């Protein structure tokens with residue numbers, strides 16, 4: 357049995373407003389090391405909200421989130437930012453990258469924030485870009501890359517910080533099927549070869565098909581988990 | 583991080599050029615405006631003070647207020663050698679000045695009568711350069727040089743004679759008849775209307791003030807600080823004397839300058855306001871353009887303070903660029919107009935001449951003005967950048983990425 361990386365208990369998120377919305381309504385789940393898991397469900401069911409809370413980007417209304425044993429709901433803002441830097445890789449839906457930095461620099465940047473030495477940054481960035489099939493494109497700016505290539509750079513960046521897991525919110529939403537297949541293959545390989553944990557929020561069947569664990573969510577609740 | 587800021591400058595060339603251009607324009611405009619303003623006064627003060635009245639004058643105590651010959655001082659009461667040895671003092675210039683009625687028989691006018699040694703005088707009263715007709719009086723003669731304006735008013739020409747009628751020392755009557763040896767154009771318009779110059783000894787004799795002086799002008803070395811020289815001279819003078827600097831001699835002039843400067847200040851302040859809004863606009867533009875990017879950076883683990891610092895650094899480089907270019911661009915303009923003043927013509931000229939000003943616009947080349955305005959614009963830019971800092975510090979990554 358692998359060790360748990362994320363443990364969520366009774367998580368709730370209410371968006372206050374004229375009509376309060378219970379976006380996440382009592383979710384408990386555990387993600388263990390090496391998973392390749394998809395959160396699926398209809399639009400508006402609370403996938404993004406849940407994922408953001410797992411990533412420490414959003415505070416839950418109640419419940420707890422422990423990552424590697426640390427309860428992140430109690431961290432101060434700066435501590436949380438540093439925690440994200442060291443423990444969590446992010447891939448967002450689109451436009452993940454800093455437009456003025458090259459692919460290589462985008463990947464190195466996160467290691468620069470971690471104060472890693474220059475040689476290590478450069479070597480690892482090159483190695484990761486190669487792993488996502490972008491050798492020769494290191495010096496291209498995001499604007500000169502296709503959407504699929506940009507997402508692959510984002511995956512490389514997410515891994516660069518050596519996180520405990522990678523959260524990806526609709527990473528394939530803006531991609532054609534060729535790029536989607538390509539990106540999924542890469543992530544699957546990284547998952548198998550390096551044991552990197554991936555959690556997706558998606559309603560893309562192509563992603564769901566590849567997932568080894570599928571958590572269905574509806575109205576902020578876990579419907580099924582297999 | 584520096585690289586990131588540097589690259590960001592080039593990403594939106596429109597915004598960057600607006601920022602640089604705004605800062606540049608503002609610095610150039612403010613500096614040109616102030617340079618002319620300061621330049622005109624500098625020139626006028628230079629003319630009045632450096633050429634005609636001196637930065638420092640020694641009198642018998644109370645003379646400057648009373649303007650009475652009775653408050654003259656004895657030449658022998660002054661330690662000339664000691665004063666001339668004070669660093670910064672180039673020479674001491676003796677004068678006897680008073681008022682008299684000057685008459686041709688048909689026309690007459692109250693005039694400023696100045697007894698001097700022309701060869702020892704300040705440059706504006708050495709008279710060799712100023713003469714437009716005739717010649718200089720010979721020492722101790724009964725000859726005078728009349729200012730251009732006064733000669734015109736009295737309708738006198740070289741060779742004519744003039745009668746003087748006034749009060750001498752201690753109630754003696756001062757009377758004399760003199761021959762006009764020359765006519766001089768005095769640079770200061772006020773003096774040019776009413777000045778009569780004659781040999782110092784002749785004036786002393788006419789006013790029954792042998793061996794007496796009303797004024798000793800302290801002529802300074804070119805770069806001497808008058809306040810410093812004043813401080814070193816003061817102990818050399820007894821309590822019977824007053825040592826006045828030009829600001830004490832011409833308080834109205836100082837006031838006029840201050841009022842005029844304040845007017846200019848208002849204008850420049852308005853300019854700064856406009857520029858502040860332009861700069862604020864560019865910062866708002868930047869923040870909204872990058873909101874998503876800021877969100878991503880904070881999400882992946884960049885501290886807000888670091889992000890804010892990079893953003894401010896970027897603005898700082900832009901501002902500095904604009905300010906430096908502006909300050910540099912304006913330098914030749916300042917130099918050009920200092921030596922080639924704009925000659926005013928028409929109505930403007932008449933209006934200005936009425937106030938006894940020379941109708942020319944000079945600039946100053948003082949670099950302090952450039953630095954001041956460069957710095958002010960720079961500070962405004964920094965203040966405006968704090969909008970970006972504020973936005974970043976209260977940034978919510980989830981919200982900003984949704985945008």
Ligand SMILES: Nc1ncnc2c1ncn2[C@@H]1O[C@H](COP(=O)(O)OP(=O)(O)OP(=O)(O)O)[C@@H](O)[C@H]1O
Pocket residue numbers: 371372373377378379397398399400401402403404405406559
């Ligand atoms: N900031 C917010 N303020 C108010 N309500 C919100 C906010 N964010 C999300 N919601 C609401 O919470 C619910 C869940 O939203 P969420 O974005 O998590 O859904 P989702 O499953 O990611 O949907 P999609 O598949 O469309 O991305 C929705 O009803 C949404 O309208």
Ligand SMILES: [Mg+2]
Pocket residue numbers: 403404405557
């Ligand atoms: Mg979503």
